[in-house]
Amino acid sequence: MLDAKIPEGPIAEKWDNHKFSVKLVTPANKRKFDVIVVGTGLAGASAAASLAELGYNVKAFTFHDSPRRAHSIAAQGGINAAKNYRNDGDSVYRLFYDTVKGGDYRSREANVYRLAQVSVDIIDQCAAQGVPFAREYGGLLANRSFGGAQVSRTFYARGQTGQQLLLGAYQALAAQIKAGKVTLYNRSDMLDVVVKDGRACGIITRDMLTGEVRSHSAHAVVLATGGYGNVYYLSTNAMACNVTAAWRAHRKGALFANPCYSQIHPTCIPAGDEFQSKLTLMSESLRNDGRIWVPRLHDDTRSAADIPEAERYYFLEEKYPSFGNLVPRDVASRNAKTVVDEGRGVGPLKNGVYLDFAAAIARDGAEAVRERYGNLFDMYERITGEDPYTLPMRIYPAIHYTMGGLWVDYNLMTTVPGLYCLGEANFSDHGANRLGASALMQGLADGYFVLPCTIGDYLAPRLGDAPVPTTDPVFAEALTEVDRRTRGWTEVKGTRSVEHYHRELGKIVWEYCGMARNKTGLTKALSEIPALREEFRKNVKVLGSPDGVNQQLEKVNRVDDFMEFAELKVRDALHRTESCGGHFREESQTPEGEALRNDENFAYVAAWEWQGPDADPVLHKEHLSFENVRLTQRSYK
Amino acid sequence: MSTQDLSSTPETRMLNLKLRIWRQDGPHAEGSFLDVDADQIPTDASFLEMLDIVNERLIEDDVEPVTFPHDCREGICGTCGVMINGQAHGPEKATATCQLHMRKFNDGDQIVVEPWRAAAFPVLKDLMVDRRAFDRIIEAGGYITAPTGTPQDANETAVPKEVADTAMDAAACIGCGACVAACPNSAAQLFTAAKLAHLNVLPQGQPERWKRTEAMVETMEDYFGSCTNHGECHQACPKEISLDFIAFMNRDYIKSKSKNRSLASQ
Numbered sequence: 001m002l003d004a005k006i007p008e009g010p011i012a013e014k015w016d017n018h019k020f021s022v023k024l025v026t027p028a029n030k031r032k033f034d035v036i037v038v039g040t041g042l043a044g045a046s047a048a049a050s051l052a053e054l055g056y057n058v059k060a061f062t063f064h065d066s067p068r069r070a071h072s073i074a075a076q077g078g079i080n081a082a083k084n085y086r087n088d089g090d091s092v093y094r095l096f097y098d099t100v101k102g103g104d105y106r107s108r109e110a111n112v113y114r115l116a117q118v119s120v121d122i123i124d125q126c127a128a129q130g131v132p133f134a135r136e137y138g139g140l141l142a143n144r145s146f147g148g149a150q151v152s153r154t155f156y157a158r159g160q161t162g163q164q165l166l167l168g169a170y171q172a173l174a175a176q177i178k179a180g181k182v183t184l185y186n187r188s189d190m191l192d193v194v195v196k197d198g199r200a201c202g203i204i205t206r207d208m209l210t211g212e213v214r215s216h217s218a219h220a221v222v223l224a225t226g227g228y229g230n231v232y233y234l235s236t237n238a239m240a241c242n243v244t245a246a247w248r249a250h251r252k253g254a255l256f257a258n259p260c261y262s263q264i265h266p267t268c269i270p271a272g273d274e275f276q277s278k279l280t281l282m283s284e285s286l287r288n289d290g291r292i293w294v295p296r297l298h299d300d301t302r303s304a305a306d307i308p309e310a311e312r313y314y315f316l317e318e319k320y321p322s323f324g325n326l327v328p329r330d331v332a333s334r335n336a337k338t339v340v341d342e343g344r345g346v347g348p349l350k351n352g353v354y355l356d357f358a359a360a361i362a363r364d365g366a367e368a369v370r371e372r373y374g375n376l377f378d379m380y381e382r383i384t385g386e387d388p389y390t391l392p393m394r395i396y397p398a399i400h401y402t403m404g405g406l407w408v409d410y411n412l413m414t415t416v417p418g419l420y421c422l423g424e425a426n427f428s429d430h431g432a433n434r435l436g437a438s439a440l441m442q443g444l445a446d447g448y449f450v451l452p453c454t455i456g457d458y459l460a461p462r463l464g465d466a467p468v469p470t471t472d473p474v475f476a477e478a479l480t481e482v483d484r485r486t487r488g489w490t491e492v493k494g495t496r497s498v499e500h501y502h503r504e505l506g507k508i509v510w511e512y513c514g515m516a517r518n519k520t521g522l523t524k525a526l527s528e529i530p531a532l533r534e535e536f537r538k539n540v541k542v543l544g545s546p547d548g549v550n551q552q553l554e555k556v557n558r559v560d561d562f563m564e565f566a567e568l569k570v571r572d573a574l575h576r577t578e579s580c581g582g583h584f585r586e587e588s589q590t591p592e593g594e595a596l597r598n599d600e601n602f603a604y605v606a607a608w609e610w611q612g613p614d615a616d617p618v619l620h621k622e623h624l625s626f627e628n629v630r631l632t633q634r635s636y637k
Numbered sequence: 638m639s640t641q642d643l644s645s646t647p648e649t650r651m652l653n654l655k656l657r658i659w660r661q662d663g664p665h666a667e668g669s670f671l672d673v674d675a676d677q678i679p680t681d682a683s684f685l686e687m688l689d690i691v692n693e694r695l696i697e698d699d700v701e702p703v704t705f706p707h708d709c710r711e712g713i714c715g716t717c718g719v720m721i722n723g724q725a726h727g728p729e730k731a732t733a734t735c736q737l738h739m740r741k742f743n744d745g746d747q748i749v750v751e752p753w754r755a756a757a758f759p760v761l762k763d764l765m766v767d768r769r770a771f772d773r774i775i776e777a778g779g780y781i782t783a784p785t786g787t788p789q790d791a792n793e794t795a796v797p798k799e800v801a802d803t804a805m806d807a808a809a810c811i812g813c814g815a816c817v818a819a820c821p822n823s824a825a826q827l828f829t830a831a832k833l834a835h836l837n838v839l840p841q842g843q844p845e846r847w848k849r850t851e852a853m854v855e856t857m858e859d860y861f862g863s864c865t866n867h868g869e870c871h872q873a874c875p876k877e878i879s880l881d882f883i884a885f886m887n888r889d890y891i892k893s894k895s896k897n898r899s900l901a902s903q
């Protein structure tokens with residue numbers, strides 16, 4: 001059964017106890033171990049650099065041209081840490097508590113506590129690397145309150161926190177590349193995990209310049225390959241984000257946990273038209289001053305300026321008088337969906353709600369508003385062509401983050417021994433909903449501090465074992481299969497593009513497994529997805545050669561994996577008949593229409609086991625026990 | 638209804654454009670222009686979405702789509718970048734290619750789309766180039782050595798706000814390479830100076846300052862042309878990185894020569 005390997009002892013002592021009890025590899029012996037790290041975003045770059053500093057031989061892989069391009073670069077808002085520099089009552093315990101509660105009691109207490117503990121060291125580490133965090137006039141670090149937190153614990157670097165943290169990790173990695181401790185394989189697409197005698201022993205990659213398929217072996221494999229938000233086609237994720245690495249590992253035996261959990265961000269620019277390729281996030285901070293409304297009348301065609309005050313429906317302020325426009329992300333998102341579904345949406349496609357700064361401008365002046373949000377207003381105008389100083393912005397929720405991922409134990413090891421998973425790609429710390437500014441924290445906690453300690457426990461007993469040679473039949477077999485699959489796409493010679501099928505898949509997943517889910521819709525999706533997948537495999541058109549740069553070919557493998565993954569996601573959503581965090585089952589709501597958990601039957605992690613392409617996956621449960629935080633129903637009234 | 642249930646908006650204007658797009662199979666292949674009539678391009682599309690539309694139509698006609706680099710489409714990852722009518726990232730100031738929108742163009746325009754042109758950035762395919770030379774500059778010394786776990790509390794070192802702000806101004810560089818592409822000499826001064834200044838102005842960056850400067854500047858010179866103060870780099874830069882950083886780098890480089898020698902003799 002699933003053993004999370006949670007250490008003994010009181011919660012505050014578990015991590016220290018564990019650090020003392022894990023087996024160690026002595027400094028001189030570390031160089032005898034090879035570790036593969038796939039992904040060089042925050043989680044992967046920090047892990048690869050830290051492992052190399054310790055003395056391990058690291059091979060780092062990314063499909064980007066440079067580690068600095070990883071999707072982590074796009075994070076705007078900030079990173080949490082329980083420093084309590086503001087003297088406002090923050091503590092490790094409070095960050096732990098907030099994260100467990102924010103995750104709607106679907107995360108593992110011990111992991112979250114460790115995350116809160118380590119958060120403090122992350123800031124020290126990043127400041128030492130030269131990350132230009134915002135400063136007060138006295139030269140000390142500045143903080144802000146973020147995403148509805150009651151304390152100011154968020155550190156930030158203008159609106160580019162992810163960029164600056166990633167550059168810090170990338171530079172640490174660059175130093176190790178120069179020192180010869182890390183070999184970087186850029187433009188390398190990992191297309192399979194290789195397992196021998198039940199242990200991970202390497203990976204198969206495709207060189208994206210030459211098309212050559214290659215084997216790489218090591219004593220352990222670490223996946224830090226990001227989230228699966230692009231299963232929705234439209235999301236705030238970078239275009240290349242995908243589920244392939246995690247999905248291929250799943251097919252090789254790693255359980256996939258909670259795939260139905262995904263987070264919707266309430267303040268994104270709504271889609272404009274069919275060719276729209278992605279959705280752009282507008283910082284949540286806008287909700288501090290913007291008022292959200294729609295016309296009271298359904299199908300109102302008047303422009304915003306022509307709608308008198310009495311005919312404006314400030315739905316969040318009316319429904320949640322104490323939190324108003326600052327209710328959590330999921331609540332704000334669902335309410336926007338409700339009014340749009342009622343036919344009150346605004347904009348040419350009636351798919352948005354207004355975020356109006358008129359009151360703030362009248363109160364504080366346009367200059368003050370420009371001071372606070374100038375960059376965001378400029379970005380909005382660049383994309384939409386509308387001036388938010390005179391017209392209210394139009395916003396709508398979009399897929400932003402995925403809490404599910406490969407199941408890992410306390411050591412961050414998946415159910416395949418020797419295979420680890422870090423960052424957004426694992427399921428670990430955010431439960432059913434992630435708090436703002438916590439993903440950067442988790443990625444760096446995993447990479448800088450957790451894995452470098454826990455990996456020794458697996459490696460130490462293997463001292464003296466040579467890695468499985470790439471001439472072993474397990475590699476040959478995996479390599480042949482990857483080559484066959486990849487080349488096969490150019491031979492389908494169908495009629496529709498890869499993009500077309502990705503878009504169609506996204507429509508199904510968004511419609512039935514998006515902001516609100518119900519049994520009828522999910523059941524429908526479970527029949528539509530396999531049908532689409534079948535059509536896709538028979539009718540997709542991939543031009544060009546497999547032996548060189550071919551962006552369609554890169555994408556078709558990813559869409560193929562999304563097609564299989566989407567089915568698992570929907571299945572998970574169907575089985576979880578409660579509502580929790582980002583997973584809202586319409587059948588499970590309070591009389592006021594809020595998400596209603598069912599702790600008696602669903603206080604567990606759902607971890608699915610692959611049974612082959614034509615068989616239903618098997619569900620394993622990791623029961624969650626809460627010894628330090630009392631379960632309550634969230635209320636924002 | 639859902640956001641993905643879409644059709645064209647009534648307010649969107651449509652453009653008919655004449656595109657000349659560079660096609661090249663690989664670093665050693667001969668390239669040539671592909672002429673495409675791009676009709677019915679919505680003004681709401683971004684430049685890259687315009688290329689998406691063109692590619693979808695090429696696929697329909699069984700023509701291999703054009704390879705172009707892109708990822709975040711938010712102007713932050715630095716992956717995108719093409720020459721648009723001879724201008725790196727196109728006509729809009731302080732805007733990366735992915736953030737440029739078609740409403741900046743007019744019906745009937747001819748648009749020439751080419752890859753970055755610089756010896757240090759060989760064309761890999763069509764509009765995609767190899768910018769690894771930038772990574773080499775960073776590996777040469779564009780970091781602060783601070784192994785994981787060693788640092789003291791972050792607030793032990795105060796960094797004056799002005800210094801932190803200057804460091805951030807420099808650190809905003811996205812590594813896109815437009816500065817090199819725009820430069821008549823294909824020099825990489827603006828990129829290198831941005832990275833160098835980010836680290837060299839900070840207190841944490843002082844111990845390695847002179848070593849870093851010499852190593853980064855000389856690695857840059859191994860790959861890129863020399864700067865003759867045209868300032869085209871700044872004009873093209875989507876993050877408006879200041880030319881002052883180049884002056885800063887030049888001063889630090891001169892100092893680094895004597896500082897490193899006296900350090901070595903100690």
Ligand SMILES: Cc1cc2nc3c(=O)[nH]c(=O)nc-3n(C[C@H](O)[C@H](O)[C@H](O)COP(=O)(O)OP(=O)(O)OC[C@H]3O[C@@H](n4cnc5c(N)ncnc54)[C@H](O)[C@@H]3O)c2cc1C
Binds near residue numbers: 039237238425436
């Ligand atoms: C617009 C936006 C804003 C955000 N803002 C915030 C914020 O303010 N605060 C916060 O805490 N979080 C924020 N987040 C979330 C956060 O940025 C991400 O969750 C986090 O950066 C993920 O980091 P990662 O290292 O796990 O993965 P990524 O950064 O996605 O890195 C994945 C890496 O894996 C590689 N890879 C993937 N698959 C393969 C493969 N098959 N072969 C080879 N390489 C592969 C990629 O090349 C890349 O290097 C934001 C997210 C978005 C979309």
Ligand code: SF4
Binds near residue numbers: 809810813815827874
């Ligand atoms: S300096 Fe500007 S143009 Fe040059 S790489 Fe950096 S962001 Fe791009």
Ligand code: FES
Binds near residue numbers: 714733
């Ligand atoms: S695609 Fe990332 S900067 Fe343009």
